Amino acid sequence: MSQVLPRVAAVGAGRMGRGIALNYAFAGLSVCLVDLKPRSEEQLAQLQDSALTEIRQDLEFMAGLGLLERSKVETVLARVEFAGQQQAADALAKAGLIYEAVPEKMEAKREAFAEICRHAPEDAVIASTTSTFLVTDLAALVTHPERFLNAHWLNPAHLMPLVEVSRGDQTAEATVAWLKQNLKQVGKVPVVCSASPGYIVPRIQALAMNEAARLVEEGVASAEDVDTAVRVGFGPRFAVLGLLEFIDWGGGDILYYASNYMRETLDERFAPPQVIASNMEQNRRGIRDGEGFYNYQNADLDSYRQRRLSDFAGLLASRELLPSEGMALKD
Template sequence: MTAPDSMPSPRVAAVGAGRMGRGIAIAFAYAGHRVSLVDLRERSDDAWQRLQAEARGEIEASLAGLAALGMFDADLVPTISARVELVRADAAAKALSAVELLFEGVPETLEAKREAFEVINAHCPEDAILTSTTSSILVTQIAEFVHRPERFLNIHWLNPAYVIPVVELSHHPRTDPAVLARAKALMEEIGKLPVVCGPTPGYIVPRLQALVMNEAARMIEEGAATAEEIDKATRYGLGLRFAALGVVEFIDFGGADILHHASREMSASVDAARYQAPPILDRMMAQGRLGLKSGSGFYDYAGRDVGAYRADVLLRTLGMLRHAGLWRAPVSTTVG
């Protein structure tokens, strides 16, 4: 589905016409917004025509892929695609001068970011919200390149940007809280689920998933399990549970003491550095804050209907089982 063209719309631009910029453009266009996809690199006429054809082709193919999977009527593909305007470098100044919300998505080097923000600073309105989409550079480093750093934050999209709902908003000490709140609201308006973190390496999702992926690779190297068995275990065990329960919620649900004891055993048998429990778990154990079973943990359960909460968690899990096609009805006749 898509929002009507008549809806109020901030003027949005994505600087950098690569994969990330195209994904962001699709996300906003799908939600009914007109988007400028701005290329800052000086190109020959032939090179610009090739880039236009490539970008337009990818946008239309991505939308057609969603339509083919039944996500919306294929007749809407041209309408949605037409909301994305491809802007050549020599027209960038005009496009940027009208921007309210900008996403920088140039290559992941400080020099490329610095050069991009020289252009952005020169042409964007003073009250524009400026963001980077970097996946590897700290927001505090890029903030140094921004004329008005109080109007700057990082918004990290997870690929495919037009599919995955979570976007990670990383702010720095000088980010205006009102700017952060406005950026969060704009993401919610296009159907995203913004999560907020400080200027921390790896944000939330990449920091967690890197640990899991590295450990899976180690298990294959050690001969502990095959890639196929690990993937089956993560899709229908680990992944299914964490789709029903958040990671921190999962700690509280099972008990911080369970994680504490498991960490102790794994640090002794596998690797002390990788599996040592963090100090916060030691403090929670000492305070008796074990999670749901004690009434408080990372969350406070005072006054909560624990029975209803457990039933809700079970319902979420059953929903994931049904989605995976793994729920089986009871056998009506006795076997044997």
């Protein structure tokens, strides 16, 4: 674990493995896309061509956005190697960081980890990209589990900045710190959570998506209007203020009373969690009390509000959602 920028291997040549390989190659590192499945030479060549073609197309798209000079597309692509089953042992032996990105089936995971641990250096960090299995479910499949954790990348992996890092009971703190630093060096924003179903984003996302579907199911609004409300209302606010920060901004009491009203008139699922009630009882309702989920007692609140509102206005401007003076009088 001494190398901060090691050679990387992504085991599994599907969409996630390709996205991770692209991200590391774009950051300037050599990375090997490893396919462990037995294939004929023809099948392996087809898979390799498919993977590299997709990565090239993504690079060309990024060049179209101005993120990369077109002349460097092939330079970045050349940092991505491909290894089939016959070359996997050598590729894994050279890697200091190995991502497992095989299909979400326990047998596939078991086989992949057995092969990884058979050939990888003992100090190589191993991270599963699974969105299904907990790190505690998989740790038994890995030798030296202190170097193992989950790293949940969001699709598209090469563009989404967030990576949710989930530690297990046996994961060493040094492993967590090392992977966080590595992810930051390749342009990612890591967050850490314990082994819990749904991590952070999928857990919140599942509730929001189900509620959106219920709005349509109940005839409250059309699918188009629900999605418009999310794109121009819900989404922009929480792109600037996190959900908990937003509670503090408006006041936890607003959420408390609104949640209880919806619990009474709609469903018990809207009941506020105990932490909201406790914050109410202890006068930790947010900014106006000087404390909520965050502590504001020594904060320059005017400066803080100005930064957040400026960020919000900038986001709205980028989406052409800001009003303009006299707009009602213009053609």
